[in-house]
Amino acid sequence: MSKFVHFAAAAALAVAISAPATAQDVAIRGAQVHTMAGPAIENGVVVIRGGKIAAVGPAATTPVPEGIDVIEAAVVTPGLVDARSVVGLSGFLNQPDDQDQLEESAPMQPQLRAIDAYNPDERLVAWLRGLGITTIHTGHGPGALVSGQTMVAKTVGHTADEAAIVPAAMVAANLGEWALANGGKSPGTRAKQIALLRAALLAAKTPDTPAKGGKDGDNGTKPAGLDTQVLRDVLAKKLPLMVTAHHAQDIMSALRLKEEFGIDLVIDGASEAYLLLDQLREANVRVILHPTMARQYGELQNASFTTAGVLRAAGIPFALQSGFEGYVPKTRVVLWEAAIAAANGLAWQDALASVTIDAARIIGVGQRVGSLEVGKDGDVAMFDGDPFEYTSHVTGVVIDGKVVSRTPQ
Amino acid sequence: MGNMGTKGRRRMARAALLLGAAGLANAAMAQERPIAFTDATILTMAGERIENGTLVIADGKIAAVGGNVAIPADAERRSAAGKLIMPGIVDTHSHIGQVAGADRSGPIQPEVRAMDSINPMASNIAKARSGGVTTVNVMPGSGHLVSGQTFYMKLRKGNTVEDIAYRWENGAAMGGLKMANGTNSQRGEGGFPGTRSKSAALLRTALTDAKTYCSGDRKKPDLGKETLCEVLSGKRLVHFHSHRADDIMTVLRLKREFGFNVLIQHGMESYKVAGELVAAGVPVSAILVDSPGGKLEAQGARLDAAGVLEKAGVLTSLHSDDGVIDSRMMFRHASIAVRAGMSREGALRALTINGARQLGLDDRVGSLEPGKDADFLILSGDPLSVYTHVLETWVEGEKLFDRTREQDLLMATGGYGAGNPMEMAYYHWEFAEGEGAQ
Numbered sequence: 001m002s003k004f005v006h007f008a009a010a011a012a013l014a015v016a017i018s019a020p021a022t023a024q025d026v027a028i029r030g031a032q033v034h035t036m037a038g039p040a041i042e043n044g045v046v047v048i049r050g051g052k053i054a055a056v057g058p059a060a061t062t063p064v065p066e067g068i069d070v071i072e073a074a075v076v077t078p079g080l081v082d083a084r085s086v087v088g089l090s091g092f093l094n095q096p097d098d099q100d101q102l103e104e105s106a107p108m109q110p111q112l113r114a115i116d117a118y119n120p121d122e123r124l125v126a127w128l129r130g131l132g133i134t135t136i137h138t139g140h141g142p143g144a145l146v147s148g149q150t151m152v153a154k155t156v157g158h159t160a161d162e163a164a165i166v167p168a169a170m171v172a173a174n175l176g177e178w179a180l181a182n183g184g185k186s187p188g189t190r191a192k193q194i195a196l197l198r199a200a201l202l203a204a205k206t207p208d209t210p211a212k213g214g215k216d217g218d219n220g221t222k223p224a225g226l227d228t229q230v231l232r233d234v235l236a237k238k239l240p241l242m243v244t245a246h247h248a249q250d251i252m253s254a255l256r257l258k259e260e261f262g263i264d265l266v267i268d269g270a271s272e273a274y275l276l277l278d279q280l281r282e283a284n285v286r287v288i289l290h291p292t293m294a295r296q297y298g299e300l301q302n303a304s305f306t307t308a309g310v311l312r313a314a315g316i317p318f319a320l321q322s323g324f325e326g327y328v329p330k331t332r333v334v335l336w337e338a339a340i341a342a343a344n345g346l347a348w349q350d351a352l353a354s355v356t357i358d359a360a361r362i363i364g365v366g367q368r369v370g371s372l373e374v375g376k377d378g379d380v381a382m383f384d385g386d387p388f389e390y391t392s393h394v395t396g397v398v399i400d401g402k403v404v405s406r407t408p409q
Numbered sequence: 410m411g412n413m414g415t416k417g418r419r420r421m422a423r424a425a426l427l428l429g430a431a432g433l434a435n436a437a438m439a440q441e442r443p444i445a446f447t448d449a450t451i452l453t454m455a456g457e458r459i460e461n462g463t464l465v466i467a468d469g470k471i472a473a474v475g476g477n478v479a480i481p482a483d484a485e486r487r488s489a490a491g492k493l494i495m496p497g498i499v500d501t502h503s504h505i506g507q508v509a510g511a512d513r514s515g516p517i518q519p520e521v522r523a524m525d526s527i528n529p530m531a532s533n534i535a536k537a538r539s540g541g542v543t544t545v546n547v548m549p550g551s552g553h554l555v556s557g558q559t560f561y562m563k564l565r566k567g568n569t570v571e572d573i574a575y576r577w578e579n580g581a582a583m584g585g586l587k588m589a590n591g592t593n594s595q596r597g598e599g600g601f602p603g604t605r606s607k608s609a610a611l612l613r614t615a616l617t618d619a620k621t622y623c624s625g626d627r628k629k630p631d632l633g634k635e636t637l638c639e640v641l642s643g644k645r646l647v648h649f650h651s652h653r654a655d656d657i658m659t660v661l662r663l664k665r666e667f668g669f670n671v672l673i674q675h676g677m678e679s680y681k682v683a684g685e686l687v688a689a690g691v692p693v694s695a696i697l698v699d700s701p702g703g704k705l706e707a708q709g710a711r712l713d714a715a716g717v718l719e720k721a722g723v724l725t726s727l728h729s730d731d732g733v734i735d736s737r738m739m740f741r742h743a744s745i746a747v748r749a750g751m752s753r754e755g756a757l758r759a760l761t762i763n764g765a766r767q768l769g770l771d772d773r774v775g776s777l778e779p780g781k782d783a784d785f786l787i788l789s790g791d792p793l794s795v796y797t798h799v800l801e802t803w804v805e806g807e808k809l810f811d812r813t814r815e816q817d818l819l820m821a822t823g824g825y826g827a828g829n830p831m832e833m834a835y836y837h838w839e840f841a842e843g844e845g846a847q
Contacts, residue, residue, distance in 0.1 A: 091702075092700070092701055092702025092703070092708070093702055093705060093708065094702060094703050094704055094705075095705070123701070123702070124700055124702065127700050127701065272825070274824075274825075275825065293735060293738060295732050295735065296536075296735070296823045296827065296828055297732060297828065301827070301828025301829070302823070302824060302825045302826065302827065302828060303823050304822050304823040304824040304827070305822045305823055306822050306823075306824070325703065327703045327704065327733075328698050328702075328703030328704060328707050328710075328733055329698035329699040329700040329701075329702075329703055329710075330700055330701070330702040330703040331699070331700045332699050332700070333699050333700065336699060336741075339795045340738075340741075340795070342795070342796070343795045343796050343798075344822060388795055389744070389794060389795055390741055390744030390745050390747075390748055390793070390795055391744050391747045391748050391793055392748070393748060409712075
């Protein structure tokens with residue numbers, strides 16, 4: 001870093017700290033502050049100015065500018081990050097008109113954008129926000145071979161555009177039982193799923209052919225369809241392909257796709273990942289693991305509460321998710337899923353990382369959220385005890401420097 | 410798993426079954442000398458917390474419990490220092506054992522019995538036990554006004570549904586009757602109701618007809634009406650699936666009219682009519698879910714529901730509705746109730762003695778008192794801490810779950826093969842046999 005940059009940063013910080021308080025200024029003091037960017041700070045403080053973190057450190061040595069509200073909490077963490085949800089597309093009433101996470105008219109529709117269906121006023125968004133979740137990777141769910149795109153959103157905002165921090169994050173695909181079609185339709189088998197995906201990716205890889213009889217003024221090439229354009233972004237690694245796969249053989253099929261097409265692959269669900277630790281590590285993929293308490297039936301009949309700990313020990317990057325729920329409860333809460341992982345072999349800090357910084361990195365927003373570091377978004381969750389104890393409460397939530405909840409829940 | 414030894418043991422287990430080893434499920438044979446668990450923290454759920462306490466079990470029953478009890482000379486002593494002992498969990502509403510009830514042929518099928526569909530080898534029974542559950546009300550679903558007779562299951566070792574039954578005095582398997590109102594049973598075709606009023610009218614008609622039948626000579630037996638006679642006489646408890654406050658009030662009206670004993674199941678909005686429930690003396694088997702919604706009737710789901718009921722004086726239990734909540738998450742369930750305002754003591758009662766009282770089994774289970782069944786858990790610490798594990802589950806004096814045994818741990822955490830009903834259950838028992846059935 002040059003001297004100039006040093007000076008500029010220091011000057012910016014000085015301005016930030018001395019400027020008059022705005023609606024996005026707040027300081028949070030915690031008996032324990034888990035920054036996720038170093039060891040926990042005892043008696044720490046996080047100063048947020050203009051919606052961004054301006055300072056983090058021990059309260060004794062970190063000045064809080066005058067006129068800024070100070071909130072106290074026993075435990076302070078970064079705002080929680082849910083690495084895979086459908087909330088906002090899948091509504092809490094579970095009626096046909098609030099379920100937009102799955103379009104079943106065709107097996108592969110990568111052109112479907114999450115932002116065109118995300119409802120920021122959905123009650124489940126507020127529910128998650130009150131429980132400390134400030135960022136969600138949400139969008140199209142499992143149930144189709146390629147169900148559509150995902151987005152990354154803050155759990156605030158009156159419009160989808162306001163909420164979105166990454167409008168198009170990944171393309172969601174699904175291998176295995178949930179994405180099989182009935183009644184003689186394709187894909188009716190696992191092999192056919194892969195054949196269809198390979199054919200689509202190969203077609204997208206092939207340059208557009210000049211159309212016959214092109215009119216004057218155009219280049220004679222018929223533009224590719226929206227679906228193909230999106231798959232080209234996948235082939236170009238602009239968009240990761242997130243493949244929901246639970247059985248080991250489906251996970252291996254996804255790894256073969258990565259090998260063949262050189263795509264950026266994220267494995268979602270992965271309930272049998274513990275059988276494939278070497279393969280996952282060698283393939284250098286990241287995993288968005290099923291909710292720890294996901295029902296151990298059907299596709300997940302071999303799931304285990306211990307998989308998070310096993311992945312961590314094997315050095316495979318992973319995050320936890322709330323996933324898709326088709327009935328009651330309509331969404332899970334990643335805070336509570338991390339708690340069960342922490343009770344089943346995942347170290348406490350690693351469990352917190354799985355719903356903060358590790359989740360943020362895996363969904364591509366690690367530079368912006370997931371830890372309490374200067375310059376990052378002012379997203380904070382507060383607790384009156386160990387966040388993973390069910391008897392503790394979330395006592396406050398701050399997003400972009402705005403206090404969005406002070407009701408203990 | 411998968412090695413020759415395992416396969417060999419499985420074969421042996423099957424052979425043993427063929428030779429009639431199912432009789433080993435008889436609890437009286439299991440425990441030959443008294444066992445005294447010493448130096449434990451004991452929550453009897455029938456009095457004060459006991460520190461450095463002793464629990465003595467003999468012949469499958471609790472012989473003594475307290476801070477200063479005489480240990481029989483022939484008793485085996487086991488230190489439970491640093492551990493907590495409490496009664497096994499009574500789950501008042503669950504669907505473990507691959508249970509099914511009525512079919513789609515009609516809305517009212519009281520003659521159908523859950524026990525005739527239960528697979529005692531289903532691994533989710535062993536999983537429930539690993540989570541500390543020892544008594545379960547296993548129910549058919551809620552897609553009917555009357556979906557069948559429920560089954561009170563004791564999670565003792567057993568290869569047949571008879572082995573794991575609670576029994577009436579006449580030897581018949583014990584259970585209640587599942588009823589439901591609200592949207593689940595409204596199909597509007599095939600004789601099913603299309604509205605709430607019609608649901609109530611159909612039920613009133615069935616109960617009125619039964620009343621006439623029950624007071625007649627009953628020479629031409631009607632299986633369904635016979636069951637309703639047990640309901641009308643108060644012998645058979647009605648487990649009434651009901652969510653919305655107005656639906657719960659409909660249940661109370663039916664109870665007033667026909668005089669049956671009833672337990673409100675789920676009661677998502679029971680907190681809105683807590684006073685009415687207290688006045689009617691009707692208890693609630695409650696469930697707290699991680700988020701509201703998922704169906705229209707669950708819009709009003711609140712985490713503080715159980716706490717509100719407790720404060721109002723409603724006898725409240727917490728249930729899993731497994732697979733809605735995994736049976737292994739019952740302590741977590743209680744912790745969430747505490748988070749939202751229930752007392753710690755009340756939440757633990759809601760897992761144990763309250764459910765036993767609701768099912769009419771409190772003379773046998775639900776608390777640690779001399780003479781009751783030796784159904785208890787050894788925990789690694791505070792039951793309401795997420796970091797605490799069930800170390801051992803004892804049923805009628807037999808240790809049927811031990812977290813240090815590999816195959817038991819598989820049930821506790823899940824993993825490869827844990828979802829397979831037959832294979833794992835056989836192996837599970839065979840393994841327990843190998844450990845000397847302690």
